[in-house]
Amino acid sequence: MGKNFLAISELNRAEIVEILDLAKDLKQMQKQGEAHARLAGKTLAMIFQKPSTRTRISFEVGMFQLGGYALYLGPNDIQIGQRESIADVARTISRYVDVIMARLFGHEDIIELAGAAAVPVINGLTDLLHPCQIMADILTVYEKRESLDDLKVTYIGDGNNVANSWINLAARLPMTLALAVPEGYDPDPEILAAAKEANISDIQIYRDPVAASHNAHVLYTDVWASMGQEAEAEERKKVFRPFQVNTELVAVADSHCLIMHCLPAHRGEEITAEVIDGPQSIVFDEAENRLHVQKAIMVKLLGADKQVI
Numbered sequence: 408m409g410k411n412f413l414a415i416s417e418l419n420r421a422e423i424v425e426i427l428d429l430a431k432d433l434k435q436m437q438k439q440g441e442a443h444a445r446l447a448g449k450t451l452a453m454i455f456q457k458p459s460t461r462t463r464i465s466f467e468v469g470m471f472q473l474g475g476y477a478l479y480l481g482p483n484d485i486q487i488g489q490r491e492s493i494a495d496v497a498r499t500i501s502r503y504v505d506v507i508m509a510r511l512f513g514h515e516d517i518i519e520l521a522g523a524a525a526v527p528v529i530n531g532l533t534d535l536l537h538p539c540q541i542m543a544d545i546l547t548v549y550e551k552r553e554s555l556d557d558l559k560v561t562y563i564g565d566g567n568n569v570a571n572s573w574i575n576l577a578a579r580l581p582m583t584l585a586l587a588v589p590e591g592y593d594p595d596p597e598i599l600a601a602a603k604e605a606n607i608s609d610i611q612i613y614r615d616p617v618a619a620s621h622n623a624h625v626l627y628t629d630v631w632a633s634m635g636q637e638a639e640a641e642e643r644k645k646v647f648r649p650f651q652v653n654t655e656l657v658a659v660a661d662s663h664c665l666i667m668h669c670l671p672a673h674r675g676e677e678i679t680a681e682v683i684d685g686p687q688s689i690v691f692d693e694a695e696n697r698l699h700v701q702k703a704i705m706v707k708l709l710g711a712d713k714q715v716i
């Protein structure tokens with residue numbers, strides 16, 4: 408694993424599997440009440456330009472469980488890039504903490520932050536990518552199906568940061584990845600081209616959610632308007648209406664299909680209450696796994712995975 412974790416495309420397949428296995432071990436230790444203070448005395452700075460429930464809480468609690476300390480720096484604290492340059496923030500924070508997690512608007516900003524930071528930087532979501540989320544998602548699928556073989560994932564909705572990170576994962580782990588997105592809302596073309604070039608998975612873009620969902624083992628969706636796109640929300644509701652995950656769509660998927668959503672969800676928009684609150688939904692297992700997988704990522708980045716405690 409390199410110095411930072413900004414994108415799943417930075418990892419190779421073995422590194423992805425190592426993180427998932429370590430996350431499973433750490434999860435078991437936590438569930439059994441076994442001490443696993445692998446990061447005792449270490450400090451995490453969490454920089455947020457956007458709101459968060461899961462990312463903030465899972466990183467903060469995760470660092471505490473690992474014996475370290477996490478400090479929350481909200482949108483009004485550092486005002487990264489406004490009050491001070493991104494590089495100066497990175498250089499300063501690196502003198503105090505051992506690892507940085509940042510949730511920023513521009514992906515180029517997190518690249519700049521990581522470039523100037525002397526300590527590892529973890530991407531807690533940018534407009535382009537949400538890698539920690541998709542690592543938690545694939546851990547959840549791995550646990551539920553007990554295998555990552557012969558997997559078909561269908562992503563329905565906006566070609567956003569979550570969709571882009573699924574494509575990055577499909578460039579490393581073999582799967583069938585079907586993405587049903589309206590015209591004009593496609594995933595990032597460079598990420599898609601690189602994943603197709605990698606030739607690891609069958610990745611297809613559909614305009615018809617039904618055609619994309621046949622025999623899917625996972626039906627995945629996300630909000631129609633991401634953080635920062637609030638002004639487009641009404642227009643997007645019209646465009647995305649045919650892309651709702653509802654019982655009719657679930658009916659064309661595999662009969663054991665898992666329903667996933669990174670949350671927060673808008674019931675009645677991208678997914679019906681019946682489906683997200685139904686028996687096939689695993690959205691809260693998925694949310695929980697943010698904790699376990701991010702603990703594994705921090706332990707790996709800080710080289711504490713081999714440590715005997």
Ligand code: CP
Nearest residue numbers: 459460461462669670
């Ligand atoms: N899924 C996710 O990242 O949630 P938050 O925006 O609440 O952190």
Ligand code: NVA
Nearest residue numbers: 567629633634669670
């Ligand atoms: N695509 C969403 C994900 C939220 C976790 C957003 O960026 O707002």
